[in-house]
Amino acid sequence: MxxxxxxxxxxxxxxxxxxxxxxxxxxxxxxxxxxxxxxxxxxxxxxxxxxxxxxxxxxxxxxxxxxxxxxxxxxxxxxxxxxxxxxxxxxxxxxxxxxxxxxxxxxxxxxxxxxxxxxxxxxxxxxxxxxxxxxxxxxxxxxxxxxxxxxxxxxxxxxxxxxxxxxxxxxxxxxxxxxxxxTSDQAAVVAFTSGTTERPKGVVHTRRSLAAGLRLFTEAVPLGPGDVVHTDQFILGLPALIAGATWSMPGRGDYASELARRGATHAFSVPVRLHALLERTPRLPATLRCLLLGAAPAPPAVLRRARQAAPAADILSVYAMTEALPIAVASAEDKLAATGGDLLGAPLPGVGVRVADDGELFVNGPHLARGYLGDPPLTEVATGDLVRLDADGRLVLLGRKKDMILRDGVNIYPGVYEPAIAALPGVGEAAVVGLPDPDTGDEEVVLALTATAGYDEKLVRKALPDLMDAPALPDRIVTLAELPRKGRSDKLDRAAIRRLVAR
Structure with a gap:
C-alpha cells in the first residue's frame, strides 16, 4: 500500500x-x-x-x-x-x-x-x-x-x-x-470531533489508515496526470498529488469562474454551498467531469440543480465520517431514483458494515482510525446514523440516533455546550436544536432557553463565543416558558422543542 x-x-x-x-x-x-x-x-x-x-x-x-x-x-x-x-x-x-x-x-x-x-x-x-x-x-x-x-x-x-x-x-x-x-503505524493526525474541556474526543489516524482511505477514494474516483482537483480538503487533495494530478485550492473569488479559469476536472462542495453557488451561477464549466458532494446529506433539490448545471459530469455524493474516510459513494441518479430514505450507496470494497438491532450503522475496515485519544484501539465505530440495507446491499439512511446538528458541513453536538450555557446568569435551562432546510439540507441553529431573574439576551450573546465553537453559535435565541421533556428519565424532548421554535 x-x-x-x-x-x-x-x-x-x-x-x-x-x-x-x-x-x-x-x-x-x-x-x-x-x-x-x-x-x-x-x-x-x-x-x-x-x-x-x-x-x-x-x-x-x-x-x-x-x-x-x-x-x-x-x-x-x-x-x-x-x-x-x-x-x-x-x-x-x-x-x-x-x-x-x-x-x-x-x-x-x-x-x-x-x-x-x-x-x-x-x-x-x-x-x-x-x-x-x-x-x-x-x-x-x-x-x-x-x-x-x-x-x-x-x-x-x-x-x-x-x-x-x-x-x-x-x-x-x-x-x-x-x-x-x-512506520506506517505512526500516529499522523489527531482530529477533534467534539468534547468538553474535561473530555476532548480526538480521532487518531495513522499513516496506514490514511493511506487506506486514500486508496478507497481513488478506486471510487480515479485520478491521473492532467486532472485538476478543486478542493480545500486534504483527504481529496492528497490523492490528486499521489496520482500526479494538480490540486487546485479555492480562493476568494467567484467559485464557478475559478473552476473555469483553472480548467478544473474534479470539484468538491458541501451541498448548502453548492445550492448558494447555483443560485448565482446556474451553469458550471464544461471541463468538469466529476462533482463531489460531501460533509452533509445532499437533498434531491440540490442534486437536480447540480445535474442541470453540469450535465456531462458525474455527480457523486460521498458518505464518510472522521473516524472512517470514506464509507460509501452514490451517484445523483441512484439517489434520486431511490425511495424510502436517503441512499448512501454500497459500502466501498474492504469496508465492513454492521447494522445493530436498533438500526444504527457500525463501520470497520483498514481505513478505520486507530482510536480516540487516550482510549483503547477501535475495532469498529458507531456512526450514530440509522440505516437499512436494500435488496442490492446498499446503505439507506433513515435518520440520526445522535442529537447532532449539521450546519455548513460541520457536526455540532449540543450536549457539549448546553451545560455551560445553562450556567450563565439569567438562564434556567438551555437546549440547542437544528431546523433543517428541506431544499439545502443545511440546518439553522437555534438556542432555546428558559429565563430567570436578570436575563439579558445581549449579555448571553456576548458570552457565547467563550463557551461555543464558532460554527455552533446560534442563528437565533428563543425564550420558552419551559423546555418540554419526555419519558421516565425526563430527557429533553428535542422534537417538541424544534416544533416550538420553528418560524
Missing part, C-alpha cells in the same frame, strides 16, 4: 516540473518545489521520538508542505480550529501537549496584540503563543507582532533539496530513533 508521504515524493521524483498545486491566489507550485519544501520542513522538525504538532494554517501550498513535512519527520498533527472556544482549546492542549506549533503569523497577531479588535468583530481566538510551556514555533507569512521570540520562519529555513526513498517510506535525517525511519 502506498504511503501518504512516499506517494507524494515518488510523484515529485518522476515529474518534478509538473504543476502540483494551484494556490488560492492562483500561483502555481511544481512537484519539485513541493518536495524540496516538504523535506526542508521535515529536517527542521525532526525529533528523536513521536511528537505532537499543533497545526493552525489555512489551506495553501505552505499548509501542504508543513503538514506533510511534519508527518514525514515523525510528528502527529493536532488540528486546531481557530474558532474554538478558549476553554475547549485549553482542554485539548492539556491532552495532546504538542512539542511544536505551526501557525500563521496573522493568527499570533489576532490572538495576541489585536485580540480585543478581533473579539469586537466576533472572532475569538485561543492564544497560540503559549499553549503550554516549552513549545517551539514555526510560522508562515511575514513577521508580525505577537509571533513568539525565537520562532522559526518557514521561508527562513535552510533548504534541504531532494531526498531518497527507503523501504517505501522517506528516510528523514535525524528522524525517530536518530536516523531511523517512521
Amino acid at each position: 502506498i504511503d501518504i508521504i512516499s506517494g507524494v515524493l515518488a510523484t515529485a521524483d518522476s515529474t518534478p516540473g509538473r504543476t502540483a498545486l494551484i494556490a488560492p491566489d492562483g500561483a502555481s507550485v511544481t512537484y519539485g518545489a513541493l518536495r524540496d519544501r516538504l523535506l526542508t520542513v521535515a529536517h527542521a522538525l525532526h525529533d528523536t521520538d513521536d511528537f505532537g504538532v499543533l497545526f493552525a494554517v489555512r489551506p495553501g501550498p505552505d499548509a501542504v508542505a508543513l503538514a506533510l513535512g511534519a508527518v514525514a519527520a515523525g510528528g502527529t498533527l493536532v488540528l486546531a480550529d481557530p474558532g474554538l472556544a478558549p476553554e475547549v482549546f485549553a482542554g485539548r492542549m492539556a491532552h495532546t501537549r504538542p512539542r511544536w506549533v505551526l501557525a500563521e503569523s496573522l493568527l499570533y497577531l489576532l490572538s495576541g496584540p489585536l485580540k480585543g479588535v478581533a473579539r469586537r468583530r466576533g472572532l475569538v481566538l485561543p492564544n497560540l503563543r503559549e499553549p503550554f510551556p516549552g513549545a517551539r514555533h514555526l510560522y508562515t507569512g511575514p513577521w508580525l507582532p505577537g509571533v513568539p521570540r525565537g520562532a522559526l520562519r518557514l521561508d527562513g529555513l535552510p533548504a534541504v533539496p531532494g531526498g531518497p526513498l527507503a523501504g517505501g517510506l522517506p528516510a528523514v535525517p535525524g528522524g525517530p530513533g536518530v536516523g531511523g525511519r517512521v
